[in-house]
Amino acid sequence: xxxxxxxxxxxxxxxxxxxxxxxxxxxxxxxxxxxxxxxxxxxxxxxxxxxxxxxxxxxxxxxxxxxxxxxxxxxxxxxxxxxxxxxxxxxxxxxxxxxxxxxxxxxxxxxxxxxxxxxxxxxxxxxxxxxxxxxxxxxxxxxxxxxxxxxxxxxxxxxxxxxxxxxxxxxxxxxxxxxxxxxxxxxxxxxxxxxxxxxxxxxxxxxxxxxxxxxxxxxxxxxxxxxxxxxxxxxxxxxxxxxxxxxxxxxxxxxxxxxxxxxxxxxxxxxxxxxxx
Numbered sequence: 001x002x003x004x005x006x007x008x009x010x011x012x013x014x015x016x017x018x019x020x021x022x023x024x025x026x027x028x029x030x031x032x033x034x035x036x037x038x039x040x041x042x043x044x045x046x047x048x049x050x051x052x053x054x055x056x057x058x059x060x061x062x063x064x065x066x067x068x069x070x071x072x073x074x075x076x077x078x079x080x081x082x083x084x085x086x087x088x089x090x091x092x093x094x095x096x097x098x099x100x101x102x103x104x105x106x107x108x109x110x111x112x113x114x115x116x117x118x119x120x121x122x123x124x125x126x127x128x129x130x131x132x133x134x135x136x137x138x139x140x141x142x143x144x145x146x147x148x149x150x151x152x153x154x155x156x157x158x159x160x161x162x163x164x165x166x167x168x169x170x171x172x173x174x175x176x177x178x179x180x181x182x183x184x185x186x187x188x189x190x191x192x193x194x195x196x197x198x199x200x201x202x203x204x205x206x207x208x209x210x211x212x213x214x215x216x217x218x219x220x221x222x223x224x225x226x227x228x229x230x231x232x233x234x235x236x237x238x239x240x241x242x243x244x245x246x247x248x249x250x251x252x253x254x255x256x257x258x259x260x261x262x263x264x265x266x267x268x269x270x271x272x273x274x275x276x277x
Contacts, residue, residue, distance in 0.1 A: 017073040017182070019049040022096065023063040030060075036265065037062045039093060039102040041110030041117075043132070043248060044191055045162065045180060047072030053254035054105075054261070064102065066092050068113065070187040079187040082194050083201070086116035093124050101126040103265045107250055108132040112195055115230075119201040122209070129264050131214040132247050135226035137198020172251055198226070204233040211237035212264050214274065216245035227277055240274035 025035040038061050040051040048065040049072070055063050069088055070079040079085075093102055101124045106114030111130035118125050160177050211234050215223040227239045242249055242256070250257040260271040 017047070017067075017075065019047065019052070019065065019072065021048065021064060021066050021092075023055050023065065025062055026059045028060065035060060035062050037064065037097060037102045038261070038265070039064045039066075039089070039104045041066070041089065041104065041106035041113050042068060042071065043107050044071075044109035044188075044195065045183075046176060046248070049175060050107075050248070050251060054250060054258055057254065057258035058262070064092070064096065068109070070191065071183065075182045075184065079190045081190075082113060082116050083120065085113045086120050089113060089117055090121040090124055093121075097124075103127045103129075105129045105261055106131070106133075108247060109191065109195060115204060116201045118207040118209075118211075119204040122207040125207065125209055127210045127212075127265060127268075128207070129212045129214070129261060131242070131249070132216065132219060132223055133213065133226060133230070134195065134220070134222045135198055135200055135229045136222055138196035138222060169251060200229060200233050207234065208236070210264075210268055212270060213237050213239050214260070215241055215277070216247055216249045217241045217243050217275070218245060219247040219249075224277060238270055239277035240270050241277050243273065243275055 029035060038054075038058060040048070040054055040063065042048050042050050042065070048067050051063075051065045055065065066089055067074045068085055069077045104114045104117060104125050104127070106112070106129075108131075111133040112135075114128055114130050115133065115135075118128055156177050160173060162176070162180065211230075213227060213230055215227070224241065231237055231239065242253075242260075245256075246252055256271070256273060260274065263269055263271045
């Protein structure tokens with residue numbers, strides 16, 4: 001499916017490739033101000049459908065949920081690298097936003113791509129919120145486990161097991177499994193090799209806007225151990241823990257996640273339920 005066709009597709013929660021990329025505001029802001037723009041970047045084991053509860057939670061915003069190359073409606077495309085994905089997102093934003101930038105929210109792979117977007121196209125980012133970013137890299141044992149997992153990529157039971165491990169609610173586990181099977185193993189290998197290697201993009205320090213970095217308290221500890229590395233490049237960043245949350249916590253607790261995003265974008269403050277890191 002082409003990008004234009006993906007945008008035009010109707011939202012269908014039974015089809016992991018049909019979720020739209022552009023969501024206009026459905027009501028005005030209470031203060032009468034123009035609608036702000038949120039850009040949500042999805043994780044690597046999911047697609048843009050993961051943001052459905054966020055789209056519903058921000059009816060007074062213009063919301064973008066682009067498909068990253070190799071995922072969702074773009075599953076047939078090759079994964080060409082993190083920098084390429086960031087440039088792809090930048091082109092999408094530039095096509096849709098006539099002036100100013102967007103408020104970026106990225107989780108897992110989406111957070112890693114968000115950091116590249118901030119480094120390569122800082123003029124497009126008004127603020128950034130990233131969660132679940134393993135910037136310090138994954139250890140050798142975890143990489144070996146990932147290689148073994150790719151061998152099981154096409155088996156539905158594997159994805160159902162993953163859904164439980166990630167804390168995906170029961171209502172979304174079928175969609176999670178159906179989408180996982182569509183990800184080409186060669187794309188998964190390339191993407192995971194880059195993400196698991198860790199590291200931060202050159203030029204990240206040129207981004208001077210506000211940054212909130214979050215880790216779920218129940219997700220792998222490498223995420224919180226990566227905070228000092230991110231802080232060295234982005235000294236303005238605020239670091240927090242989401243209590244009792246796993247990796248995909250935008251689905252696990254959408255009410256808290258949405259409240260966090262709204263407070264960050266509108267007030268520039270971390271939500272009071274988030275714990276200091």
